[in-house]
Amino acid sequence: MGSGNAIRGSRVGAGPMGEAERGEAAPRVWVSFYCANEHETRPSFASDVSVPDQWDCPRCGFPAGKDSANPPAPPKTEPYKTHLAYVKERRTDEDGQAILDEALAKLREQRAAVRAAMQAAGSG
Helix, strand or coil, X not given: CCCCCCCCXXXXXXXXXXXXXXXXXXXXXXXXXXXXXXXXXXXXEECCCCCCCEEECCCCCCEEXXXXXXXXXXXXXXXXXXXXXXXXXXXXXXXXXXXXXXXXXXXXXXXXXXXXXXXXXXXC
């Protein structure tokens, strides 16, 4: 026995059924786009708008073009770079050595000051 639900078979918020209630659909044109992986995508566009030269392939994400024999090249992915690689791009080896020497000198001064403070506290 049914539950007595009057709107069974339609979703909540659905508008009226059929095109007569919604108005006429804009004239459409379907355009084929091809990616480097030989996928074909056929999105539709309103016939009065300009169609883009490239479209993202929904299957692989590569750019797709209108020419099946000449699809756009896939984007180049940059390899992962560490922080050190970025630093080396900005600094020469001489700059790096100077910064290292400065940091080591500062560290040695701090250690010497701590040793002197510990010796002064131990002898007092």
